[in-house]
Amino acid sequence: MSSFTGNVLKLSIFGQSHSPAIGCSLDGIPAGVPIDLERLQLFLDRRAPGRNETATARKETDTAHIISGIVDGRTCGAPISGIIKNADTRSQDYSNLRRIPRPGHADYAAYIKYKNNHDVAGGGHFSGRLTAPLCIAGGIALQALETQGIRIAAHIAALGPRDIRDTPLDPMKPNQVQLKAISTNPLPCVSAHAAASMRECIVDAKSHMDSVGGVIECVAYGVPAGIGDPMFDGIENRIARLAFGIPAIKGVDFGAGFSSARLMGSQNNDSYRMQDGQVLPQTNNAGGIVGGITTGMPVIWHMAVKPTPSIGQQQDSVDLEAHENAELKIHGRHDPCIVPRAVPVAEAVCAVALLDAMLEDGAFVLPCQADARFR
Numbered sequence: 001m002s003s004f005t006g007n008v009l010k011l012s013i014f015g016q017s018h019s020p021a022i023g024c025s026l027d028g029i030p031a032g033v034p035i036d037l038e039r040l041q042l043f044l045d046r047r048a049p050g051r052n053e054t055a056t057a058r059k060e061t062d063t064a065h066i067i068s069g070i071v072d073g074r075t076c077g078a079p080i081s082g083i084i085k086n087a088d089t090r091s092q093d094y095s096n097l098r099r100i101p102r103p104g105h106a107d108y109a110a111y112i113k114y115k116n117n118h119d120v121a122g123g124g125h126f127s128g129r130l131t132a133p134l135c136i137a138g139g140i141a142l143q144a145l146e147t148q149g150i151r152i153a154a155h156i157a158a159l160g161p162r163d164i165r166d167t168p169l170d171p172m173k174p175n176q177v178q179l180k181a182i183s184t185n186p187l188p189c190v191s192a193h194a195a196a197s198m199r200e201c202i203v204d205a206k207s208h209m210d211s212v213g214g215v216i217e218c219v220a221y222g223v224p225a226g227i228g229d230p231m232f233d234g235i236e237n238r239i240a241r242l243a244f245g246i247p248a249i250k251g252v253d254f255g256a257g258f259s260s261a262r263l264m265g266s267q268n269n270d271s272y273r274m275q276d277g278q279v280l281p282q283t284n285n286a287g288g289i290v291g292g293i294t295t296g297m298p299v300i301w302h303m304a305v306k307p308t309p310s311i312g313q314q315q316d317s318v319d320l321e322a323h324e325n326a327e328l329k330i331h332g333r334h335d336p337c338i339v340p341r342a343v344p345v346a347e348a349v350c351a352v353a354l355l356d357a358m359l360e361d362g363a364f365v366l367p368c369q370a371d372a373r374f375r
């Protein structure tokens with residue numbers, strides 16, 4: 001299975017939803033980066049399951065056990081590895097799914113590819129649970145990027161079939177009022193009204209044993225110009241590659257994205273002006289990336305999250321042993337909507353992708369490279 005990525009910052013994710021533990025290994029961060037483990041845990045808590053009625057009922061503490069690579073609050077140059085224990089597993093909920101695959105989940109595709117040897121319990125290695133160790137790596141990358149003046153934030157941009165919309169994040173510069181609202185509203189939205197409507201939509205879908213999807217917007221402020229590469233290692237490629245590693249992501253776009261296809265060139269181009277001796281684009285339809293390389297404007301991207309495949313309603317499936325049609329009713333615990341818990345995961349993958357590109361371009365410089373301990 002391809003659960004390994006990165007050019008300079010090498011990330012590997014291991015485990016299954018119901019295995020004793022899940023974890024990650026992250027190699028390539030320079031020594032001396034300050035990492036606050038309490039803040040890392042608060043980041044993981046934003047994604048953790050079982051915290052409210054819009055999420056799965058599975059309860060996990062999602063405590064990150066960092067077993068190597070961080071000493072006395074700083075990276076030591078050795079590979080960082082972290083594990084999270086799985087505790088609240090109910091594998092019996094999955095006993096019939098090896099035979100009768102869930103529409104929309106990976107059961108049937110895995111049955112064919114792994115010749116029925118896959119771990120079906122909890123969705124195995126396909127589970128959204130694997131985004132917990134992804135958030136260990138992402139949380140560390142976010143703190144590393146903060147030392148470079150980079151701040152990454154995501155929110156729910158749109159949700160559900162009625163397309164409930166939140167206010168977009170400022171595409172030109174960080175807006176502290178917006179960023180505070182995202183962290184204080186009951187769902188990660190700029191607008192309290194949008195958060196309340198989205199919550200209602202999720203609870204309503206749940207009461208009908210159904211699920212809803214949505215769109216997450218993620219913005220990286222403070223990324224310097226000139227990071228990335230043309231063709232296959234552009235910043236778009238790098239972010240999209242990691243974003244599609246998140247289960248349930250079915251679309252990714254940048255800046256004006258798919259809407260740019262409906263604009264005239266004169267509307268879509270971000271014209272340049274000089275301001276205080278600096279080149280300053282006047283708009284940011286490009287989402288801060290041209291030719292795969294950053295422009296110095298905020299990097300803006302979106303990811304489409306499909307509605308959770310495991311729903312309580314009866315669905316048409318097949319019996320893979322009897323080779324006949326079958327009806328399926330799923331009895332497990334599932335997210336009625338994945339979107340709220342995927343918001344920190346968007347920030348995590350954005351941070352890992354940008355940090356890898358910055359390390360590769362030699363653009364990651366610690367404010368105090370000479371460690372005080374050696375003076």
Ligand SMILES: Cc1cc2nc3c(=O)[nH]c(=O)nc-3n(C[C@H](O)[C@H](O)[C@H](O)COP(=O)(O)O)c2cc1C
Nearest residue numbers: 105106126127128247248249309310334335338341
């Ligand atoms: C944070 C998170 C939570 C998820 N929770 C569930 C869930 O409770 N039930 C479910 O069927 N799928 C859930 N998923 C999605 C499935 O894991 C995913 O749809 C499945 O592995 C198939 O992959 P694909 O949708 O990318 O094709 C979740 C995904 C994420 C990122």
Ligand SMILES: C=C(O[C@@H]1CC(C(=O)O)=C[C@@H](OP(=O)(O)O)[C@H]1O)C(=O)O
Nearest residue numbers: 049056058122123127128129332333334
């Ligand atoms: C546990 C998490 O989410 C799980 C993701 C998931 C899936 O199919 O993706 C299915 C459910 O697993 P289980 O049936 O074991 O409760 C979710 O609870 C998590 O995100 O930490």
